[in-house]
Amino acid sequence: MKKAFSIVAMALIFTVLFLGCEKKDEGAGAAKRTFVTIGTGGVTGVYYPTGGAISKMVNQKFDSYGIKATVESTAGSVFNVNAILAGDLEFGIVQSDRQYQAFKGMADWKDVGAQDKLRAVFSIHPESVTMLAADDSGIQNFEDIKGKIINIGAPGSGQRGNAIDIMEVYGIDWEKDIKAEGLKPAEAAKMLQDGRIDAYFYTVGHPNGSFKEATSGSRKAHFVAITETDSLLKLFPFYAASFIPVKEYPNASNDGDVQTFGVKATLCTSSDVPDDVVYAITKEVFENLDDFKKLHPAFAVLTAESMLDGLSAPIHDGAMKYFKEAGLK
Ligand code: GLU
Numbered sequence: 001m002k003k004a005f006s007i008v009a010m011a012l013i014f015t016v017l018f019l020g021c022e023k024k025d026e027g028a029g030a031a032k033r034t035f036v037t038i039g040t041g042g043v044t045g046v047y048y049p050t051g052g053a054i055s056k057m058v059n060q061k062f063d064s065y066g067i068k069a070t071v072e073s074t075a076g077s078v079f080n081v082n083a084i085l086a087g088d089l090e091f092g093i094v095q096s097d098r099q100y101q102a103f104k105g106m107a108d109w110k111d112v113g114a115q116d117k118l119r120a121v122f123s124i125h126p127e128s129v130t131m132l133a134a135d136d137s138g139i140q141n142f143e144d145i146k147g148k149i150i151n152i153g154a155p156g157s158g159q160r161g162n163a164i165d166i167m168e169v170y171g172i173d174w175e176k177d178i179k180a181e182g183l184k185p186a187e188a189a190k191m192l193q194d195g196r197i198d199a200y201f202y203t204v205g206h207p208n209g210s211f212k213e214a215t216s217g218s219r220k221a222h223f224v225a226i227t228e229t230d231s232l233l234k235l236f237p238f239y240a241a242s243f244i245p246v247k248e249y250p251n252a253s254n255d256g257d258v259q260t261f262g263v264k265a266t267l268c269t270s271s272d273v274p275d276d277v278v279y280a281i282t283k284e285v286f287e288n289l290d291d292f293k294k295l296h297p298a299f300a301v302l303t304a305e306s307m308l309d310g311l312s313a314p315i316h317d318g319a320m321k322y323f324k325e326a327g328l329k
Contacts, residue, residue: 032066034277038267039080039092041157042185043073044209045202046298047093047265050124053295054091054267057284065280075156075184078108082156084270085115090277095127095158095203096264096310097238103313107161120311121267121282121319125205125298128242128262129162132211133199134192135220135253142170142226151181151188151200158263159185159203165239166261169232189214192221199224205265205298207248215252222253226260238312239263248297264310271316278318286326304328 038055041047048071055069062068072089074080080092081102094102101107105114133139139148145167152174153159160182167174174180181197188200189210202210215221223244226232233239242262246254269278285292286304293299308315308328315323323329 034065034067034274036067036069036090036273036277036281038069038071039074039083039089040071041074041076041093041204042210044186044189044213045076046125046127046205046208046296047076048073049296050093050205050265050298053292053299054281054285056295057288057292058281061280061284065276067277067280069281075154077156077158078161079156081109081115081118081268084268085117087270087272090273091121091267091269091281093124093265094268095162096123096266096312097236098158098161099266099268099310100238100312101161115313117271118313119269119271119273119278119316119319120313121269121278121316122285122307123310124265124267124307125296125302126242126262127158127203127205127265128244128260129159129166129201129203129226129239130206130211130244130260131199131201131224131226132192132214132221132252133224134195135222137198139199139224142166142224142228143172145199145224146172146177147179148198149179149181149196151183151191151197152178153201153203154182154184157185157203159201162203162263163201165236166226166228166232169228169235185210193217193219195219203263205296206245207297211249211252215249220251220253223249223258223260225258229259229261232261266310268313269316273316273318275316275318275321278316279321280318282319282322286322286328 038051040051051071077095077098083089102115152163191197244258
């Protein structure tokens, strides 16, 4: 019995040792393999296909870099910053305004303080703070949102803070003056069509699937102009004037482009992510910019120079190495 036990024990020890070695070998053999995840946004937004475009560029060169990038759909900017800093994501797409606030320890990061490990990689497409209202909601001007059911965005999204900022400028208290909902953008389009919300905010590049869906149903809808941009920029200088290209949504009830304000989508990472990984991603996107731009219509305006704008956290050393080599810095 004793003998049988020790044979079993020996077998177990060997199995453990063997498995341990196997694991180590796999680790050593896979030293050149790096798996990275890019946090994006809702599947009907532009971050999700943007993450797909970036991962496509880098995965094409798997044989040279050994990097396998995958994309995760998330709640958006604020979630992405926090997940990058917690080490749950290596990269994330983040609105330029949230990048600024996180690095300085403002707004959502007021209590936790400055996020010094946050690093900028490059900026991507412009995003407009967009409000779409149902025609039958009684919302014509922005001020008309008082008393209405408005989706300001789920916690963790970028638009939630933008909605609150602009309401402050208009003297609207989001906790008292409107019935605020916190839905994901993919749900918001359907809820508007179902008559369960009057309007929704979404800070997003154009064109995008959410507004295509929300303007194509039987309940007619229109974009609402946000005109108090001068006062907004005085209070929050990290925003810029912008507009919604209505031609992208032929079923919207607007006649022409709609005034609003906006930010830029930016790729962020942490100082803990190795330089060679960030270098490879930066290089592949910049060296294949013409191919990259074909992957989404919101990228049409991109130039290598413009992709260094809107970065307020320090540029990651790996990205900086590429920018110096390319003469961009
Ligand atoms: N700007 C949005 C956010 O940060 C996401 C937009 C998108 O997914 O394209 O939450």
